Structures are given as structure tokens and as C-alpha cells.
């Protein structure tokens with residue numbers, strides 16, 4: 499049923515504008531507002547989604563290895579939980595800020611809704627460069643963050659997961675700390691308080707590669723829209739961490755070639771294709787692409803990287819890296835957002851003008867949260883699925899979501915990016931209409 503038909507007799511409500519109109523948070527809310535306009539969502543839904551439900555900021559001291567104490571600032575933003583417990587990653591990065599975490603929490607609400615997962619949206623993080631900490635310092639900081647968050651997280655309340663700068667080891671420490679500080683969690687073995695754990699600690703098979711694998715499934719489904727095929731598909735990828743490297747690997751299985759790649763250390767190109775496993779191994783050993791050498795590989799500068807002619811460009815690093823100048827340089831048919839919010843509004847406008855299709859992050863990188871959901875389900879049921887089963891479930895869920903988005907683009911005569919937000923907001927709005935607003 500169109501949303502417009504279920505809005506009768508609902509009161510008017512004003513959204514609360516983001517304090518900084520140039521922030522990442524304002525950018526995230528603008529996408530939600532556009533979708534609300536397109537589907538004629540009720541005012542009150544737009545108002546509710548315009549701010550997170552809860553914003554938690556914590557400060558806590560951690561003892562460094564040399565014996566001195568350092569104070570850290572942590573965030574957990576819970577945007578919306580109408581569809582289920584809050585869900586979202588924990589980021590450790592020097593640039594973590596309140597507005598950015600708020601934006602990422604909005605996108606989590608939208609992502610879970612597009613995928614029809616029974617989760618809401620949240621995000622958290624610590625403003626720290628994790629590479630400057632030893633392993634024991636990282637562990638103490640993670641345990642202090644978890645204890646500072648206290649009962650604000652929980653297996654049916656808010657379920658953290660990895661993001662930039664965090665991994666399965668950090669999730670294992672979070673889970674262990676939670677269980678040690680919550681008696682009922684410990685008694686009932688609630689491993690599902692955190693997802694993205696190592697397999698030995700209750701993690702799911704396939705979680706590590708899930709975001710890249712999911713992006714591969716989305717592209718296999720949508721490439722025919724652009725008259726492209728996976729065999730021989732030329733790719734360039736910005737960021738060669740979890741998302742970038744696993745996407746390259748998953749698409750290579752279908753015959754795609756990674757032509758160019760750039761991370762924070764350098765950019766590399768080989769028009770005949772770069773060796774993905776060797777690059778992954780080098781990054782694991784050294785922390786970046788710099789220093790990798792092999793026959794036929796050229797080191798190129800940033801502009802040459804973006805100007806490289808490819809079929810699909812995948813930004814899988816940090817936010818706002820594809821701005822207006824970069825969008826002018828790109829020489830691709832499709833931009834598939836592997837990272838969150840990589841394309842600025844000005845960048846998106848230029849891509850539109852230049853006829854370059856943009857596939858949105860809330861669909862493209864939803865494989866991670868989908869397998870997190872599968873991990874949560876396995877933990878709750880006390881079972882462990884084989885990789886094939888996890889991949890099958892992921893494929894089914896994300897392909898259905900891609901079809902939903904394609905259909906909405908036709909229905910609302912809009913682009914795939916706006917369509918994805920329409921699909922998400924429709925789902926959230928329907929839940930609000932059916933449940934009503936307390937009291």
C-alpha cells in the first residue's frame with residue numbers, strides 16, 4: 499500500500515534540523531528527507547528520523563603500557579529501534595566525531611530496513627588511532643569502553659559489530675567484558691551481545707568477507723541494468739581493507755579484473771589485472787599497499803588513479819572522498835559505494851550530470867550487517883552453520899533487496915540511490931503507522 503494512503507489523520511510534526519548543515523549527519527538526513535518527500539511519508543516519520551533516539555558520550559581512563567593514564571572519548575549513537583534492537587559498528591579512528599557517528603547510525607537504520615532485517619540503527623566509536631596503541635592497550639581500552647556503555651548495549655538492546663579500525667579480536671574482548679559484567683548474560687551464554695566475533699568465540703563463518711561478498715552479489719544482480727557482465731569487468735577500488743579487498747576477491751571469482759587500487763599509502767595500476775591474494779598478504783604484513791612490486795605494476799598518483807578507465811569504481815575507504823573534482827575525474831560507468839557515505843552531494847550531482855550510475859551504500863555494503871544478523875540468529879539458537887549455508891542466506895537476502903530497490907526506482911521514476919532510501923523509509927513508516935506512537 500502506498501505510504502500516502504496510510505497517513506490520514508496523523509498530526510503534523512516538524513523535523514529537527516542538523517546543527518551543522520555541512521556535516522556528514524546533515525548529508526545522511528538529507529537523503530532520508532528526499533526519500534520521505536518522494537514516497538510522501540508522514541511528517542512525524544520524517545521528524546523522528548531527523549535525530550537519533552539516544553546519544554551516549556563516555557570518557558574513561560585507560561592505563562598505558564608505560565604506567566601513565568590516558569583519557570579516551572567514546573560514542574554510542576542509537577538512531578532508531580522501531581524494527582528491532584539497535585545494531586551497528588564500533589569505529590576506532592583519529593577522526594571519529596559526534597556528527598559522523600550520528601550519520602553512520604542513520605545509515606544503519608536505513609540499511610537494516612532495506613534488507614528487511616529485524617534491527618534498528620546505531621554506531622559507535624572512539625576517537626583514537628588504533629595503530630598507535632599496543633595490543634594490551636587496545637584490549638584495556640576496549641574493555642573500559644564496554645564497561646562504560648554498561649546496560650546501554652545488550653543482546654536484545656544494542657548489538658555492536660566491527661567497523662573501520664576494529665576487528666574480530668576487538669569484538670571478542672567486548673563480548674567477554676559484557677559477559678563478565680552482566681550476570682544474566684553470563685548465565686544464559688548470550689554470545690550474541692556482539693557480532694563479527696572470531697569463529698572460535700561464536701562468530702559466523704563468512705562474516706569476515708561478508709561485506710565484499712554482499713557487494714559482489716549486488717553487482718551480479720544489477721550489472722545487466724548497465725549492459726555489463728562480470729566476466730572481464732574492469733574495477734578500480736579505493737581502500738583495500740576489509741571491504742575493498744574482499745570485494746575484489748569475490749568479483750575475481752566471476753572473472754572481474756582489478757585494474758587500479760589506492761589506499762592511504764599509495765595507488766597501483768596494471769591494466770591486465772592486479773594480483774589480489776598477493777596484495778592482501780602484503781597489506782596484512784605491512785599495513786598498506788606501499789612497497790608492493792610485481793611485473794607490470796605501475797605506481798600512480800591520486801589523480802591518475804581516479805582517471806583510470808574502468809567499468810565499475812568502488813569507493814571502500816572513508817566518507818566524503820568522492821567530491822566534485824574527483825567525480826569530474828572518474829572514468830567509470832558505475833560507482834558502487836562499498837564504504838559508507840563516500841560520495842558528497844556535490845560529487846553525486848556531477849555523477850548524475852555525467853551519466854554515471856551510483857549504487858548506494860545502504861544496499862551495496864549491507865552484506866556485513868546481514869551476516870551479523872545470521873551470527874546473532876546462530877548464537878541465539880546455539881547452532882553453527884557451514885559457510886555454504888551462510889553464503890546462500892546472504893545471497894538470497896541481498897539479491898531480494900537489490901530487486902526491491904530496482905523496482906522502487908521504476909515505481910518512483912527515480913535513481914537507484916534515492917530508490918534504496920525510499921524502500922527503507924517505507925518499511926520504517928509502515929511499522930510506525932501500525933504500532934502508533936507511545937503513549
Ligand code: NAD
Nearest residue numbers: 662663709737738739740741761762814815837838863866
Ligand atoms: P578498513 O579499516 O579495513 O579499511 C579501510 C581502507 O581505507 C584501508 O585500505 C585504508 O588504507 C583506506 N584509507 C583510509 N584513509 C584513506 C585515504 N585517505 N585515502 C585512501 N585510502 C584510505 O575498513 P573497512 O572495514 O574496509 O571499512 C571501509 C568502509 O566500509 C567504511 O566506510 C566502513 O564504515 C564501511 N563498512 C564496513 C563494513 C565491514 O564489514 N567492515 C560493513 C559495512 C560498511
